[in-house]
Amino acid sequence: MNGSGHEAEAWQWENGPIGRLVKTGYITLRREVEELLVPVGLTHTQWSALSVIRHYPGITPSQLEPILMIERPSVTSLMNGLEGKGYVIRKDHPSDGRSKQIFLTDTGRKMAEDTQHFTAILEERVKEGMTASEFETLKALLIKMVGLFEKE
The missing domain is CATH 1.20.5 (Single alpha-helices involved in coiled-coils or other helix-helix interfaces)
Known part of the structure; x- marks a missing residue:
């Protein structure tokens, strides 16, 4: 029994609000992919970023934000980590001096291809x-x- 004198019931997922069901489904899938990623040393977000950059070479951090659904400081941290692993390089944007373009290195491309x-x-x-x-x-x-x- 719990402190209220009632036995705790098992959570009934089918009775939950749609938002919780969608979140639970997403987290379930994310945990499964994270298990696959452990041997290759990538996080889910790193893996997702490599896939996006593979499909959109030269993408900018501001373009990555809405796709990965993360804020700019997180994109910067993510790119720093991927650059440190040798998976991406950042180059000056040819027409916007304030922006950088992101490209996969050969190692990054191989990782993206090997885990797709x-x-x-x-x-x-x-x-x-x-x-x-x-x-x-x-x-x-x-x-x-x-x-x-x-x-x-």
Whole structure:
């Protein structure tokens, strides 16, 4: 029994608010990918950044902020860490003297390529628990939900 005299009940996820369900789903997936990342020595955010930079060579820190959903000081710290590991280099922006462009080094590109399949591993685990139609519906509904709150 807990201090109120009532036995604690197991949390019933299906009765939680949508925000908590989405957060719980995200954290569950994030923990799974973090386990895959331990052997390669990357954090989830570092891994995500390498993927984004791989797809958008020359991206600027201000462009990374909304994609990674982190603030500017965190982007700076993240880039410092990735640069220290030899995964990225920053170069002066050709048309904006106040900005830097971020590029993967050969080592960073190899790391991004060698770990890109982690996303597929997670998606396959999710697909194992639902039908193909359910999976596609889940994706479509999440995309729709995010679109409802996007800032113009």
